[in-house]
Amino acid sequence: MNENVDLRVPVLIVGGSLVGLSASLFLSRLGVRHLLVEKHSSTSTHPRGRGNNVRTMEIFRAAGAEQLIRDAASVLADNHGILQAGSLTGDDQEWLFKEIDPGGGLARFSPSGWCLCSQNDLEPVLVAHARAQGSELRFSTELITFEQDADGVTAVVKSRETGEHTTVRADYLVAADGPRSPVRQQLGIGQTGPGDLFHNVSITFRSRRLAAVVGERRFIVCYLTAPEADGALLPVDNEERWVFHAPWRPDLGETLEDFTDERCAEHIRRAVGAPDLDVEITGKAPWHAAERVAERYGSGRVFLAGDSAHEMSPTGAFGSNTGIQDAHNLAWKLAAVIGEAAGPGLLGTYEAERLPVAKATSARASARSGEHSHPGYAGSPGPGGGRRGGMLTVALGYRYVRGAVLDADPGLPVVPADMSLAGEPGTRAPHMWLGRDGGRVSTLDLYEKSFVLLCDARYPEWRAGAEQVAKRLSVPLEAFGIGSAPGADLEPGSGADWSAVHGTSAEGAVLVRPDGFVAWRSEGAAADPEATLYEVMLTLLHRG
Secondary structure, X not given: OOOOOOEEEEEEXXXXXXXHHHHHHHHHHOOOOEEEEEOOOOOOOOOOOOEEOHHHHHXXXXXXXXXXXXXXXXXXXXXXXXXXXXXXXXXXXXXXXXOOOHHHHHHHOOOOOOEEOOHHHHHHHHHHHHHHOOXXXXXXXXXXXXXXXXXXXXXXXXXXXXXXXXXXXXXXXXXXXXXXXXXXXXXXXXXEEEEEXXXXXXXXXXXXXXXXXXXXXXXXEEEEOOOOOOEEEEEOOOOOEXXXXXXXXXXXXXXXXXXXXXXHHHHHHHHHOOOOOOOEEEEEEEEEEEEEEEOOOEEOOEEEOHHHOXXXXXXXXXXXXXXXXXXXXXXXXXXXXXXXXXXXXXXXXXXXXXXXXXXXXXXXXHHHXXXXXXXXXXXXXXXXXXXXXXXXXXHHOOEOOOOOOOOOOOOOOOOOOOOOOOOOOOEEOOOOEEEEOOEEEEHHHHOOOOEEEEEEOOOOHHHHHHXXXXXXXXXXXXXXXXXXXXXXXXXXXXXXXXXXXXXXXXXXXXXXXXXXXXXXXXXXXXXXXXXXXXXXXXXXXXXX
């Protein structure tokens, strides 16, 4: 099986949409050589998947891409709210919320914020940034077959331009190949969940006069609820390019051919409430909303990420964000195992951590569709604390109760009722501003390529212990002493107490994973910090 191999790489990524490209970027940042193949000739051209939540933007911040993405999204930088209306010209209008972050309260939790960047604008940024980091991306290239054995995966990929076949030998395969994932099907992995929720046709169109109808209402999306012409209107440039999601009922025999340009244009006019509106249809793409989660996140040396692992209602943009965060979780674990810093058991924690998050998030996405009366969705709102209940908590406050964490409480819910980021093992590490070399950094800026130990500068034995453990185990582990004491690496900003923020004492320490999640916390001094950290790292990396 290992003979006649044309190319050898540690990781083969199948699928070059948002999740596959993100996985490629994260692996390159960690120094892991890989190949990504994507059957389409280029990135997405249809405006969709525009909502990038705060956790995703934190991840892209660590990967050096946040500002690049915000630059690409600048045309919609002032669009914040979600409007629900019988039409845009009538009196039946209600803001479900007018600001994503009213009052700027999010700054307490994060150095980043939400970003409205459509997939067709985001993917080119990821391609350019990933290639600049050394990623090898092959478009117009599809996976034909793959087989795995105890030592790796052998795959055959085909250029759709030349017909040339290439045999690739990889240590691991990451399948980011979409909701109908051929890789998942070959692995025989089933799915759980309600299944199909509703179907829409996404219609792109031009209208020069629609901007005047919209006026100063800068919404992310407007749900138009007229019974005879419901749908969702989304701006592309706030001027003349727009997207409209129209309900589609294939279960009643409705076909895509039924959505003629004339029908679509008339539907949009009635939904908007402007019978004389100029509408030029420029494109149509069907999409299907579903709630499904894979029963397993992989088999052997093959892992699922993104839509191949979970499908979610689009309301709230949870699906793409969850997929990008899948890739982020998996990337550092692959890097640790491939670099021999960790044992292969670490990769088993990927499913243990991400699958429960997908289940909780997909349920919340479906409930959100009910709350927003998403066109075509017939389900009830379900639990969730009202129209805005749980959005930030689902996006940022989820926790890993099992996996590569120590002392997390497995009885706690994956998504808590209230927002709490106070240094508990299994949660995203708290954000606080620190002074460093005359500048300012967030604690989150410290986490990407290594484990990080935070301790008080007055207790240098923690730092000394971490340095020795890093040498003994040959693992990436950095230690930072915080405070104003001589030799401090970082100074707390605005007089904040770093230990209180992280739920420990001045004598304690906090260990944070490369993905920014708290792996372990000592709430007090250790008799032998080096011995303590040595045992902790062995356990976390599955080397014990």
